[in-house]
Structure formats: structure tokens, C-alpha cells
Amino acid sequence: MPEVPLATPSLLRRVSAGAVLEFMRLSAAVTVTEVMEATGLTRATAIAVCEDLKDRRWIRELENQRAFGDYQKGRPARRFELNARAGVVLGLDIGYFKVTVVVSDLRGDTLAKSSLPFDVADLTAEQRIRFIDELAMTALEEAAARPDQVLAACAGVAAPVDRRGDVLATQEFWGLFDIDLRASLKELRGWTVLLENDANLAALGDRWLGAAAGVDDVVVILASERLGSGVIDGGRLLHGSRGSAGELAFLDLVQGVGDTYGIAHLARTWAAEAVARDAETSLRALAGTGAEAEDVFAAAAEGDAVAQDILARLADRMARVIGTVATMYNPELVVIGGAVANSAGVLLEPITARLPDYTATPPRIAVSPLGDAMVTVGAVRAALDYVEKNSLDLELAPLP
Secondary structure, eight states: OOOOOOOOHHHHHHHHHHHHHHHHHTOSSEEHHHHHHHHOOOHHHHHHHHHHHHHTTSEEEOOOOOOTTTOSSSSOOOEEEEOTTSOEEEEEEEOSSEEEEEEEOTTSOEEEEEEEEOSSSSOOHHHHHHHHHHHHHHHHHHTTOOGGGEEEEEEEESSOBOTTSOBOOSSHHHHTTOSOHHHHHHHHHOOOEEEEEHHHHHHHHHHHHSTTTTOSSEEEEEOSSBOEEEEEETTEEOOOTTSOTTOOGGGGGSTTTOSOBOHHHHHHHHHHHHHHTTOOOGGGGGTTTOOOHHHHHHHHHTTOHHHHHHHHHHHHHHHHHHHHHHHHHOOSEEEEESGGGGTGGGGHHHHHHHGGGTOSSOOEEEEOTTGGGHHHHHHHHHHHHHHHHTGGGOOOOOOO
């Protein structure tokens, strides 16, 4: 059994500080009484933690003013608020072809975003790290933030990542993301970098600000070009022994699925095949540039028979995928995410209708409102969680 850490005064102090910072991230100005009610701390401990965090510049005390409901007579209640610009965090989505960097304040509000494709696909690890670093510096400059103000960064990659933050490089494609990013950015910038699977971060992001907000048992499926999933069970992200708990390679063995191609890829491919065989369809007008998923869904809504057939095939395929996932993990909710989610709402009804054919425990189905920002949203949340948990061990950058 893993060794359980002793509840030392130092540990209790860090836990208390993290709880207070988390509450303040979600709140406006708060009183000590409200801190006590939200965290369960005693008044003496709540006051001590607030004083400590104020001295360290994590929070600010507001000028005394009357707080309705907090007192009847005497001195106005002391009020505190998070110093949201005490530092920043970075959320990164590192794909094979493109990198996106988001700079966020300590409330999770986006200050800047930079996204660029790699110059060429076949870059060395050193070239990829240099590209990522330069893009991060561009985003920081846009956010009017200095590199020494970065308290943590979290990066999502399209490969399994274990609990220690190590990439599982047992497949050639996964190995492309094993570039020693954490050590490199630590050496270059002094940053603490957390590494996580992109679908896992999508699950964290959607549970924070998306369709799965407040749901403890949810599977989020990134469904655009390739299918991948993040699994949250009982409010906790599942990794498995080597980080591959949400991998969907087993779909190769599922009847009626057979691979991990996503909705956007298949809609585009099946539309091109229909045009190539001279099927009568309005999608032919898009033959020059290629019909994307949103074009197929729009054509289906207008009564195009070919597009409606593609929609039906996609719905049946996704029902088989979700049915298999539901049988394995028994989630309350499955969220379809990624860029395709912006147009995939039309699939919800036919998927839901087919689900009972493929699982005895059909979950609710939703599409994420976060679109292709799911991974960076989850990365920001993971970085904020790290900062709050380790606030008393982190040193804020000096004031300019």
C-alpha cells in the first residue's frame, strides 16, 4: 500500500492555503466568515491563512466597507479578494502539426492566445522545443506578462502520459511527443511544466467549464480526426498503470467501427467517395475544396439524400463507440468534443436513439461548447490546481 503522508502542521497549512485560494478563484470579494463556511476552517485558522496569503501577495485586503449580512454592529467585516495578476499560468496543446499556447491569470481568465503550425512536420526534438518556447514567449508578450511570472505550465500531447508525467513511447507516433519538454523548459525558463494526455485535459476542461460541469462520472471523446477519450470516475481522472486508460485502440476490434478515425475525417472521406462515384448530391459543388463535416450536416438538413446517409452512418458508428465505452466505464455522461463539436449537435438525437442497441447502460450524450479549446482549457485548470496546491512553496516574481 502507498504510504499515507502524516498530517503535519506544514501539510495542513498548505492544504488550507490551497482551499482558500480555490475558493477565492471562484468568488469575488469574500469575508473571513465566508471563507470559514466554504472551507470548514476555524476562524483562527482562516484569519491566519488569509494573513499569510496577503503577506505573500496571493490575495489583497480591500478597504473596510460594510458587508451586508456579515455583522449587525461594530467594525465592518474584513474583505479579501484574489490577486489574479500575482502570476500567470500557461496552457499548451501540442499536436503533431500545430501548437497552441494560452496565457491565463489566476482566475482562469485568458489573457492571450497564440497558435501556429510547425514550420515542417519532421522537426527534431530540439527544434520542436525551440518552436514551443518561442510561441510561449509571443503569447506572454501579448499578455503583458514576464517569463518570471509563470507559476506553472501544463501541456497536453497526443500520447498516453503516466501519473509521473512520462510519455508512453511504445508506439512510433507516441514517441514523437517524448521530447523532454519538462526538463528543457525548466532549464530554459525555470518553469514547472506538467505533462498530460490531450484527451485527459479535454475531460478536465469540459468538467470545469463545459457540458460536463459538476458531473463526477463522465467520458469526453475527442472526435474530430481521430478518436481519443479522457475518463473521469467519481470525480477523479483515470490514468491506468502507464497512462493509457482512455486510449481507444480497442475500437479496431469493435464490429461496425474497426478503427479510430473521427467524425470530421469520416464525413470528409465519405463525402469525397460519394462525389467520386457520381452520386447525385449538393456536396459536388464543394468538390474543389472538399466537403467538411459541417457541410455534410448542413446538406443533410436541407434534404440531401447522400448527406443524410453519411449522417446516419456516423450516428450508428458513434453509437457503437459510445455504447462500448459506456459498457466499460458506465459514465453518467459522454461528451463529444474537439473542433467537430461545433456542428455535431445534429448527431445527438440519432446516437441516443441507437444507444440501447449497443449497451444496457446508455449514458446521456452532449457536445462540448468549448470546441477546439478543450485541451487548453483543461491545461489551464491543471496548472491552476498545481499552483493552488503548492502556493506556499511558490515564490511570486518581484514587482516591476
